[in-house]
Amino acid sequence: MKKATLITLTAILSLAIAGAAAVGYVAYDFTQVAPSKDNSEVIFEVSPGDSFAVVAKGLEQQGLVRNGYVFSIYARLVNQRSLLKRGEYGLRKDMTPKEVLAVITSGKSIAKPFTVAEGLNIYEIADLYEAQGFGRKKEFLELVRDPAFVKELLGESAPSLEGYLFPETYMITKFENVRDLIASMVRRFLAVYKEIGAESALPSWSRNQVVTLASIIEKETGAGTDRPLISSVFHNRLLKKMKLQTDPTIIYGIADMTGIVPNNIRRDDILKPSRYNTYVINALPPGPISNPGRDAMMAALKPAASKFLYFVSRNDGTTAFSESLDRHNSAVQKFQISPKAREGKSWRDLNKKPVTK
Structure with a gap:
């Protein structure tokens, strides 16, 4: 009797060990073996609100795991289901389920x-x-x-x-x-x-004033080296209580009122009343008209030393500066009105370059 019991127990134990080994092999095979040797990247999206079951099914449909249901069970066993993060992920079919799970729960979206x-x-x-x-x-x-x-x-x-x-x-x-x-x-x-030490460079100016002037300088600049001189013109005009008379403020004034940024201005726009139009108001606009970069802010804070009161684009990206209205009018005639001058490249084209720094 004892011998029979021992044989039975031995058989049960052997079956248990064999079963455990089989389960272990299946678990290893599923978690450590990739479904394919294909190493091309697949962009897989986990959308906001997706359940883990939905994600697992999607992974199976795209051949990224062999069985979505088993993958979901595996994630539950290792307590990872709740860590699913929305986003776009770069996955490959030669990744193991363990690796796939690590990626989609990392939050490191493309x-x-x-x-x-x-x-x-x-x-x-x-x-x-x-x-x-x-x-x-x-x-x-x-x-x-x-x-x-x-x-x-x-x-x-x-x-x-x-x-x-x-x-x-x-x-x-x-x-x-x-x-x-x-x-x-x-x-x-x-x-x-x-x-850039903006808070101490012009202590009598508010941050809003500094950024407003910098935003105008940015819009008026073609060649970056001209920024300090353009800044000096505006500083000089402000000291003399002259209107800034800068075209980009006309454009922004129209955008402020309509929500549409015009490509160009017409003659009747010049004196069109707006809180930004510096042909109408005798001061800085109430706020910035663009988003200036570091160099424009530096120029606003540290203008070049000059007596210039006027400037006009040479249509090659650079700027012609003048101290008197007569000389400015001559420059306008030469660089803007003359048909030959219009063959050059406008500063507005240069001003659209992406920031690389």
Whole structure:
């Protein structure tokens, strides 16, 4: 009897060991063996709200795991199901389920570059944001003009975040919150503003005034080397209480009233009343008209020493400066009105270059 019992127990134990070995082999085979040797990358998307079961099924359908149901069980056993992160991930069919699980729970979503050039305004940045498929223009504009959000980021009230969205290349994931992107742009501005010592360079000027002037300089600049001289013209005119009379403020005034940025201005736009039009107001505009880069802010803070009161584009990207109206009118005739002069390249073309620094 004892011998029979011993034989039975031995048989049961042997079966248990064999079963455990089989389970162990299957588990090893599933978690450590890839479904294919194909090493081409597949972009797999985990959308907001996707359950793990939905994701597992999608992985199976794309040949990234052999069995979605088993993959889901495996994720539960290792306590990883709740760690699923939305995003776009680069996966391969030669990855093991263990490796696939590590990627889709890492949160390291594929990021794409979003380059904001120096001198773009909020309307142009919003257009770019939507055109590149990152989100909706309307939502972007609503946020950069939201009084509470603006105050939260700047620490003070302002009509919008115009001027404070630092021009640079930002890496954006597909489902990144637009609030996070805007906050990153403002944080970068604040860091650069501090780096260049802006708070002490012109102690009698407010931050808004510095950024406003820098935004005008940015829009008026073709060749970067001209920025300090362009700045000197505006500083000189402000000291003499002369109107700045700068065309980009006309354009921005129209955009401020209509939400549409015109490509050019007409003669009857020059004296069209707006709070930004410096042909009408005898002061700096109430706020920035674009988002300036580091060099434009430096130029606003440290203008070149000059007596220039006027400037005009030479249509080759550079600028002609004058101390008197007579000389300025001669320069306008030479570089703007003369048909030959119009064959050159406009500063507006040069001003659209992406930021590379």
